[in-house]
Amino acid sequence: MSDIQMKTDVILIGAGVMSATLGALLKELAPEWNIKVFEKLACTGEESSNEWNNAGTGHSALCELNYTSEKSDGSIDISKAVKINEQFQLSRQFWSFLVQHSLIRNPRDFIMPIPHMSLVQGEKDVNFLKKRFKALSNHPLFHGMEYSEDPQKLKEWIPLIMEGRTSHEPMAATKIDSGTDVNFGALTRLLFDYLQKQGVEMNYQHSVKDIKRTHDGSWRVKVHNTRSGTIENHTAKFVFIGSGGGSLHLLQKTGIPESKRIGGFPVSGLFLVCNNPEVAERHHAKVYGKAKLGAPPMSVPHLDTRYIDNKKTLLFGPFAGFSPKFLKTGSNLDLIRSVKPNNVMTMLAAGVKEMGLTKYLIQQVMLSNEKRMEELREFIPNAKSKDWDVVVAGQRVQVIKDTDTGGKGTLQFGTEVVSASDGSIAALLGASPGASTAVHVMLEVLEKCFPQQMKQWEPKIKEMIPSYGLSLADNPELFEDIFSSTAETLGLNEQNPVPSHLMRKA
Numbered sequence: 180m181s182d183i184q185m186k187t188d189v190i191l192i193g194a195g196v197m198s199a200t201l202g203a204l205l206k207e208l209a210p211e212w213n214i215k216v217f218e219k220l221a222c223t224g225e226e227s228s229n230e231w232n233n234a235g236t237g238h239s240a241l242c243e244l245n246y247t248s249e250k251s252d253g254s255i256d257i258s259k260a261v262k263i264n265e266q267f268q269l270s271r272q273f274w275s276f277l278v279q280h281s282l283i284r285n286p287r288d289f290i291m292p293i294p295h296m297s298l299v300q301g302e303k304d305v306n307f308l309k310k311r312f313k314a315l316s317n318h319p320l321f322h323g324m325e326y327s328e329d330p331q332k333l334k335e336w337i338p339l340i341m342e343g344r345t346s347h348e349p350m351a352a353t354k355i356d357s358g359t360d361v362n363f364g365a366l367t368r369l370l371f372d373y374l375q376k377q378g379v380e381m382n383y384q385h386s387v388k389d390i391k392r393t394h395d396g397s398w399r400v401k402v403h404n405t406r407s408g409t410i411e412n413h414t415a416k417f418v419f420i421g422s423g424g425g426s427l428h429l430l431q432k433t434g435i436p437e438s439k440r441i442g443g444f445p446v447s448g449l450f451l452v453c454n455n456p457e458v459a460e461r462h463h464a465k466v467y468g469k470a471k472l473g474a475p476p477m478s479v480p481h482l483d484t485r486y487i488d489n490k491k492t493l494l495f496g497p498f499a500g501f502s503p504k505f506l507k508t509g510s511n512l513d514l515i516r517s518v519k520p521n522n523v524m525t526m527l528a529a530g531v532k533e534m535g536l537t538k539y540l541i542q543q544v545m546l547s548n549e550k551r552m553e554e555l556r557e558f559i560p561n562a563k564s565k566d567w568d569v570v571v572a573g574q575r576v577q578v579i580k581d582t583d584t585g586g587k588g589t590l591q592f593g594t595e596v597v598s599a600s601d602g603s604i605a606a607l608l609g610a611s612p613g614a615s616t617a618v619h620v621m622l623e624v625l626e627k628c629f630p631q632q633m634k635q636w637e638p639k640i641k642e643m644i645p646s647y648g649l650s651l652a653d654n655p656e657l658f659e660d661i662f663s664s665t666a667e668t669l670g671l672n673e674q675n676p677v678p679s680h681l682m683r684k685a
């Protein structure tokens with residue numbers, strides 16, 4: 180086929196939750212634009228966005244202790260927690276818009292209410308949690324948070340975790356009922372189903388190999404159709420590289436100055452999954468602990484109630500590890516191939532700086548299943564090995580770059596939108612807080628890449644996301660309104676709701 184037939188307005192590379200979210204926003208804002216999606220696997224949401232590959236936490240800083248740090252004067256810095264909570268509210272609003280307009284039929288297919296809890300042991304951490312609770316519970320975005328050190332109360336909240344405890348060390352927990360479990364795999368599939376009905380062209384088993392600028396400022400995307408074995412060339416005025424761990428390689432192919440001096444550090448993951456429904460039935464919360472000394476923030480241990488594959492289950496982890504692959508389905512050469520003359524110094528500096536982390540991750544990979552069970556028993560003292568299986572989670576490629584504060588080769592734990600100065604191409608790198616903040620991150624892509632259209636699009640964006648451009652922390656009444664209306668639309672007010680796929684079975 181000739182290039183003329185292959186021209187389109189927008190190309191989205193990768194069919195994960197990020198491309199799905201950007202596609203859904205663009206279909207509402209510019210319905211006349213033609214969009215093509217290229218995905219190297221056979222279906223949508225099979226890498227990090229898949230429900231078995233991530234923890235499914237609707238991250239809004241209700242329970243994640245690494246989003247609140249202790250300052251040198253002993254006070255708690257809640258600014259990051261407020262920021263992440265605000266970002267999650269944008270996702271809730273957009274998902275509510277999709278449900279209200281029947282673009283997604285049943286919210287229970289992807290989101291469930293579940294209490295979010297933080298749990299600590301030992302005097303030092305109990306003091307930290309108490310201070311964190313005081314700082315957050317007075318803030319409107321964290322309204323409804325409870326705190327307890329009372330073993331009886333803790334037994335009521337988390338019977339499975341409290342049973343069989345012999346230690347007399349003090350324990351404390353916070354609990355907030357407005358947390359969520361989000362099936363990002365299901366959400367990705369629902370969004371792409373909707374996009375396909377809107378005329379978006381989905382191309383599976385199409386692996387993007389190269390991206391080059393054309394003489395008129397568009398981008399030529401070279402694609403290997405792995406089903407037919409042929410090479411295709413497609414051009415578009417705007418390209419989004421939403422390839423998860425695969426984004427860095429493709430960004431480097433573009434040659435844009437913004438792609439230089441950036442590296443990637445892959446972190447693999449494992450979960451323990453409970454195969455005993457009676458055990459799973461006895462726990463109903465996402466319970467986050469504190470990261471072990473030397474552990475990266477994304478390996479904070481947590482025990483989560485999940486709704487996956489038509490059943491309620493428990494996931495514990497993630498156990499972080501080292502693998503040179505950038506995608507779960509990637510190659511052992513991914514890390515080596517990402518080292519280029521322009522980022523070699525940055526990568527080497529990070530290698531020296533992060534020796535401790537690399538050592539920690541390699542030790543984690545070597546853990547035996549019984550050692551993993553020992554870590555689980557810090558949460559569930561009576562956990563039996565036969566009730567738990569190991570599942571391999573997704574890969575997270577952390578960004579390495581030179582920063583003013585951290586110096587050369589600094590490891591970043593957040594997400595990063597990298598775009599060309601003319602806004603014709605953008606890539607998403609990094610993995611945290613992740614899918615929960617997809618709407619916030621994709622709005623950032625729109626702001627960076629379509630500044631001329633934003634004025635015209637703003638009324639529609641505000642219709643979909645009423646708090647867009649406003650701080651909810653500064654507008655508590657608006658927050659109350661939005662929080663209760665999105666809870667209503669997304670079915671989050673019901674206690675112990677049954678997901679619709681389970682209802683259909685009953």
Ligand SMILES: Cc1cc2nc3c(=O)[nH]c(=O)nc-3n(C[C@H](O)[C@H](O)[C@H](O)COP(=O)(O)OP(=O)(O)OC[C@H]3O[C@@H](n4cnc5c(N)ncnc54)[C@H](O)[C@@H]3O)c2cc1C
Nearest residue numbers: 193195196197219226227228234236387423425613614615
């Ligand atoms: C262990 C773990 C736990 C996590 N827990 C949470 C959590 O609790 N809450 C949360 O919000 N987030 C969590 N995350 C992060 C979240 O999963 C990711 O941020 C999110 O899924 C990323 O979506 P994506 O669309 O960018 O990438 P992906 O879902 O990885 O999708 C990228 C797609 O691009 C395709 N692709 C790659 N290269 C090419 C190519 N060359 N050509 C064509 N297609 C290509 C891939 O096959 C894939 O389908 C977690 C991640 C991990 C790994």
